[in-house]
Amino acid sequence: MTAKRNTTGDPMLDLFYVAIGVAGMFALWALAKACDRV
Amino acid sequence: MGDVPAGKVLRPAMTSIGVFQILVFFGLILAATKPVGLFMARVFQGERTFLHPILRPVEALVYRLCGVREDQEQTWMQYTASVLAFSLFAFLFPYALMRLQGLLPLNPQGFGAGQVSPDQSFNTAMSFMTNTNWQWYSGEAAMSYLVQMAALAVQNFVSAAAGAAVAVALIRGFARQETNLIGNFWVDHTRATLYVLLPLSLVAALILVSQGAIQNFAPYSAATTVEGATQTIAQGPVASQVAIKMLGTNGGGFFNANSSHPFESPTGFTNLLHMLLIFVLGAGLTYTFGHMVKDPRQGWALFWAMAVMFLIGTFVAYPMEQAGNPIMAKLGIERAPTESQSGGNMEGKETRFGISASALFATVTTDASCGAVNSMHDSYTPLGGLVPLFNMQTDEVIFGGVGAGLYGMLLYAIVGVFIAGLMVGRTPEYIGKKIQRKEVTMALVAILATAFLILVGSGLTVLIPFDSGSYWNPGGPAIANLNNAGPHGLSEVLYAYTSASENNGSAFAGITVNTPWYDLTLGLCMLLGRFTFIIPALAIAGSLASKKAVPTSAGTLPTHGPLFVGLLVGTVIVIGALTFFPVVSLSPIVEHFLMHEGVLF
Numbered sequence: 034m035t036a037k038r039n040t041t042g043d044p045m046l047d048l049f050y051v052a053i054g055v056a057g058m059f060a061l062w063a064l065a066k067a068c069d070r071v
Numbered sequence: 072m073g074d075v076p077a078g079k080v081l082r083p084a085m086t087s088i089g090v091f092q093i094l095v096f097f098g099l100i101l102a103a104t105k106p107v108g109l110f111m112a113r114v115f116q117g118e119r120t121f122l123h124p125i126l127r128p129v130e131a132l133v134y135r136l137c138g139v140r141e142d143q144e145q146t147w148m149q150y151t152a153s154v155l156a157f158s159l160f161a162f163l164f165p166y167a168l169m170r171l172q173g174l175l176p177l178n179p180q181g182f183g184a185g186q187v188s189p190d191q192s193f194n195t196a197m198s199f200m201t202n203t204n205w206q207w208y209s210g211e212a213a214m215s216y217l218v219q220m221a222a223l224a225v226q227n228f229v230s231a232a233a234g235a236a237v238a239v240a241l242i243r244g245f246a247r248q249e250t251n252l253i254g255n256f257w258v259d260h261t262r263a264t265l266y267v268l269l270p271l272s273l274v275a276a277l278i279l280v281s282q283g284a285i286q287n288f289a290p291y292s293a294a295t296t297v298e299g300a301t302q303t304i305a306q307g308p309v310a311s312q313v314a315i316k317m318l319g320t321n322g323g324g325f326f327n328a329n330s331s332h333p334f335e336s337p338t339g340f341t342n343l344l345h346m347l348l349i350f351v352l353g354a355g356l357t358y359t360f361g362h363m364v365k366d367p368r369q370g371w372a373l374f375w376a377m378a379v380m381f382l383i384g385t386f387v388a389y390p391m392e393q394a395g396n397p398i399m400a401k402l403g404i405e406r407a408p409t410e411s412q413s414g415g416n417m418e419g420k421e422t423r424f425g426i427s428a429s430a431l432f433a434t435v436t437t438d439a440s441c442g443a444v445n446s447m448h449d450s451y452t453p454l455g456g457l458v459p460l461f462n463m464q465t466d467e468v469i470f471g472g473v474g475a476g477l478y479g480m481l482l483y484a485i486v487g488v489f490i491a492g493l494m495v496g497r498t499p500e501y502i503g504k505k506i507q508r509k510e511v512t513m514a515l516v517a518i519l520a521t522a523f524l525i526l527v528g529s530g531l532t533v534l535i536p537f538d539s540g541s542y543w544n545p546g547g548p549a550i551a552n553l554n555n556a557g558p559h560g561l562s563e564v565l566y567a568y569t570s571a572s573e574n575n576g577s578a579f580a581g582i583t584v585n586t587p588w589y590d591l592t593l594g595l596c597m598l599l600g601r602f603t604f605i606i607p608a609l610a611i612a613g614s615l616a617s618k619k620a621v622p623t624s625a626g627t628l629p630t631h632g633p634l635f636v637g638l639l640v641g642t643v644i645v646i647g648a649l650t651f652f653p654v655v656s657l658s659p660i661v662e663h664f665l666m667h668e669g670v671l672f
Binding site for chain 2: 054
């Protein structure tokens with residue numbers, strides 16, 4: 034990544050970090066479903 | 072001490088006043104456990120309390136506004152879905168507030184998005200959503216008052232309430248029979264916030280203000296020092312945030328100096344109050360457990376297992392800090408306490424609190440998943456610093472975070488009775504429930520997941536080479552961010568990933584974590600560390616609730632006596648030691664021996 038950090042002008046970085054957070058929650062939901070099958 | 076001439080050694084290691092302070096603290100926690108635990112049991116069972124005349128209408132209003140049906144209970148999967156949905160919102164909302172703080176009110180210092188970049192917002196949102204409160208920032212130099220209150224202080228309440236809700240759901244798993252319902256997350260969460268966290272924080276905040284903690288919306292003050300320089304003195308709504316950051320075992324300070332800052336903890340009494348607030352709910356929940364499973368002895372057994380480990384940790388950390396650094400003694404510097412000075416290792420400690428109250432605080436804040444600090448752990452002696460590190464690595468089950476300590480300890484109890492069952496060749500039982508493959512598998516998933524995050528996170532950070540000037544770590548390799556070399560440097564990395572994965576939030580310091588690599592990986596450790604414990608705990612709750620209670624027989628292992636307390640303490644310590652001994656032997660332990668050889672880092 035070549036993005037600059039302390040800037041308000043790079044929405045792709047915001048999107049990147051928000052997407053990781055959202056994906057993390059869905060991954061945890063998948064873990065819950067796996068635990069249900071144990 | 073009046074007859075002792077200045078300079079004369081009073082005690083070789085611990086002082087009587089230091090030991091007295093520790094015992095007074097423990098006595099107060101012991102005294103508070105039953106009344107607080109009983110009150111919480113009544114709250115979570117929906118029974119009437121002295122607060123109901125005022126708060127019951129508010130509770131009913133919350134349910135009406137949110138569309139929650141109080142009488143509708145959930146299966147463990149529905150409960151988990153509610154926890155995750157709530158937590159997703161608790162991540163997104165603070166993230167947005169931080170990034171938009173420049174456009175929002177209550178911002179007299181004019182902080183903007185430039186103070187909180189996307190990776191930093193991600194890290195902080197994860198940190199406060201998971202009850203970690205790891206802080207890459209100085210609150211007074213980065214966050215508007217609105218962010219401090221609406222994002223961070225609110226998260227202090229709701230993340231603690233989520234932990235309490237999960238613990239209560241697991242208790243119901245033990246207490247109920249042949250049902251697939253373990254309670255309603257939204258109801259448990261609302262009750263924890265309304266009846267427990269809000270009233271106690273209000274009282275604590277008023278006490279803090281009475282002692283000199285500040286609570287205002289004023290712009291920062293400028294003062295002229297005696298040397299004639301200008302000093303900026305930060306202001307803000309401090310007391311309200313500090314009260315919940317201790318009670319909710321969050322730990323995120325309003326100021327960078329956290330609980331050593333005189334506006335957060337103005338007196339020795341507030342230092343004691345801070346520590347009591349950290350432990351009081353975790354200790355109380357052990358009694359709540361005993362009460363709800365209709366056998367208070369079971370709760371007391373958990374309490375004493377926690378108490379034994381607390382006392383062991385405290386009475387390792389305190390004498391280590393009081394003994395200080397042997398190299399100082401070789402240089403002729405007095406390190407024993409005398410009438411005129413405290414002796415020992417005072418580096419990084421607040422002189423108002425001294426060595427015993429600092430070592431006690433460091434132990435308490437890492438026994439629980441609080442992470443507030445009143446001294447700098449990086450400056451502790453190697454073995455003094457090992458105590459907080461090991462407390463966290465054993466999953467902070469010593470009273471622990473609000474709810475998290477109890478559900479963590481119950482998972483260890485399941486593993487403990489499983490091991491005992493293997494030894495005597497019987498199907499293990501705990502609180503009248505057969506412990507079978509599902510419960511043991513889930514407990515081990517939780518315990519191993521956090522260990523995996525700590526060890527893999529630290530290992531990757533030590534090994535991955537980043538180019539100088541790269542986005543992820545502009546300074547080059549991630550170990551270039553360390554202030555110390557050798558085993559002490561390894562301790563700094565290990566402490567950071569331990570603190571994040573175990574949702575503690577205290578920093579060993581001595582390491583610059585304010586880069587995208589650390590912000591991202593530590594943020595992920597917080598997320599996964601929190602929920603890889605919560606999800607298996609809820610799965611166990613669902614499994615246990617569906618089982619029939621087994622009557623006690625001659626072959627049942629009693630789980631309310633000293634034998635079980637010893638088994639539980641042994642299980643926690645042995646699992647922690649087996650998992651982490653290799654890495655701590657390369658960090659604090661080898662540093663200890665090198666220090667005695669005259670080598671410092």
